[in-house]
Amino acid sequence: MALSAFASRLRDALGPEVVRSEPEDLAVYAFDAYSEDRLPSAAIVPHDAREVAIAVRIARDCEEPVVPRGAGTGLCGGAVPTRGGLVVSFARMNRLVELDVRNRRARVQPGLINLDLSTAIAGHGIFYAPDPSSQKISTIGGNVGTNAGGAHCLSYGTTTNHVLGIEYVDAAGDLHRTSIDEAGYDLTGVMVGSEGTLGIITEVDVRLLKLPEAVRVCVAAFADVESASEAVSAIIGAGIVPTALEIMDALITRAVEAHYHAGYPENAGAVLLVELAGASDDVAAGEASLAKIARAHGALSWRAARDQAERDLLWAARKGAAGAMGRIAPNYYIQDACVPRTRLPAVMHRIDAIAREHALPVGNVFHAGDGNLHPLLIFDRREPRQVQAVIDAGTEILQTCIEMGGTISGEHGIGYEKRETLSLVFSADDLATMGKVRDVFDPLRGLNPDKIFPAGAVCGEVRSA
């Protein structure tokens, strides 16, 4: 097939080893974990920021949009090249560039896999705290793009709390470096979570934490999700903040156990996974108070993992929950929303009702301590009526969360999927204010178009490739 002018310019500048332009090579860059896909005109797998900058300049000259891509695990279509153009894959830029153990910071390339960072530094008694469930495959760059969360945000915060600075290529192809310690506007802070719409991140300075002295992981069984949620609200209300508070309902627990045999109580209506970490005195005392609160709110059992191996297995099973569902459900749709923690029991009750109204089985696995919900609606893609029911139920769930003082994405991002929903949360003025930032960084809308902002709202996507 004849090369497009765009692809041949890229190839001339960067060589065939970096540039992909055959349709069969491009297919892998057409989609992420969302349902839409579209082939890009070209993809590059650069070695360094300089190559990214060259490619961005060529794309700008050719009026082709640029979409950065980590591991493609995003659930909202953030990495889908909805207008074709250029996909920048960071598969080769996956190095730990610098490690400063004493000052607990590291400089990493965006393609470094999240878990690989913590594994590489564990011997120094330090770790990288943000741990999305996809951490075995998702990249630091992608995590920064979506301000990814994870199970341990409860005490450690989300990705943005662990980014000290970045290096990025701007829409014009120029390279910049930022630091949160420099005087001036916090460009780092606004860039994190901007889903590739403000710049292409080529390096990240991250904050590392000291490994806790003691860790304890416990599992409690409850009769149903509502009572487990009430226990979580009570724990937070009592002023105890464990490092993680996760709930799985019966459906999810059974799916997880079938695959992992981790020792979760399969007959429970819901299980609560609790992790405490810190000074050994606090962890022991904390477990005693948590067990007491859990029992007061209907816990049927309470069990602590005996050793590291058992803890690891419980976590592996929890983080593999969505994957385990994939093995038993024909298709599922995972939603992401966040509510104030006192509203958990009420919102869980409502989600159950919505799923019933639409005759859809629902599984719930979520970061309860943060009020961050992930209902999984189970359906069969071959049944058009079920597909519509999932879309309707998903929207109703988001509306319920907004009514309860919550929001439409806790950690997955807005991407392509939820951009129209954004105006349920924010006024036109709120969005126009965010649009001012976009105007400064990407006036031509060449960086990841069609993402975050509602179509045709404040900053109509001017160009099409």
Place this chain on the structure above:
Amino acid sequence: MIAKRPRAKRAKEAATGAFALGALVPVRVVEPSDADELAAALRAANDAGEAVVLHGGGTLQGAANAPTRYDVAISTRRLDALHDYDPRDLTAGVGAGTSVAQMQRTLAEHGQFLPLDAPLASAATIGGTLAAGWAGPRRAAYGRPRDLLIGMHVALADGTLAVSGGMVVKNVTGYDMGKLYVGSHGTLAAIVRANFKVLPAPATRRLAVAPFDEDERYRAVAHAAALELEPAALLVIDGFREAPPPVQPRLVVLLEGSEPVVERATRELRSALGAAGVAETRLLDRDDAARAFQNVLDAYVARSGDASVTLLARGLPSEAALRAQRVRAAIPRAETIADLRTGDVVVRVEGARAQQARELLGRAVVLSAGPAAQIDAWGAPPSTLATMRALKEGFDPRGTLAPGRFVGGL
């Protein structure tokens, strides 16, 4: 939403003298009682081509340059409502004019706290502390104020009211606009309200003060920096006699947490310092510890004379003590605080020596300067200044908000 016209009851106006900045005194001072009034005042000034400076408690107004133009002062003093606080959610939304101390008292009633570390906390406001980008010693333990912020309401220069974030602790819905407003010194927007995630207060608090002799310095610092149970704050203070006790040099160590852990940390600290030859560690507990720690924070903005300048240099924890020492070695009577956990170095010198101190530190910003001191608050601008300038023009095209106060003349 377009801001409403001011109601019949006009935003209150106050005396202008107290709001002077540098040689400039505003023509009028407005004290709006809610977001709409503030937005209306801003819009009126913007339409009239007037320059506006927002005022909280004024505690960090010395940490920016005097504006190039200045017509209207807007005080956030009356925006002090507690909008949304359910202790069981561990979140709170407050008006920008709420004093930090008032906020702490409200949270303390429910066993919670917000570790903002603001100097002069009774006067300092939530909005001012955020706008100034203040981040104190305890950020190593609890995060920076920006990390605890979960939502923000602002008024733009043209009177538009805009919201970002929300009242939930995890949120990736739209751009994280709060990050831009924090530390922007009122040059992008006026902060009207801030939402925070708050934390359960530590069960107890202890401040340990360990004076040391010069020949013990190296080992005392090294041993303190290597403590297994890490303190909430760990400072080496030379000078700053207003921060008690007035002995020097000394290590100031804040321990926070449960009783058993604070006891264990105290034993570990005493043994580590004892091994370094430091004979005595004085302890203050609970309210005494909190008061003394506040006095230490107050010293960050205290002046030692009409021409004194206090500089803040951020950097690596492993280098803080050495950088402070370099300044003391070169500049007689230089006073320093080296923060061994965050890497901050705070230096107070006579104005005539401020430039020299800045050069020794590499980069440093002004925290406080006496009226007779002549120094640019920011020093060399960052390499991303062009992008910052474009942001300023996008948000405030008429240069209404605090013109010239920020780095690079923003």
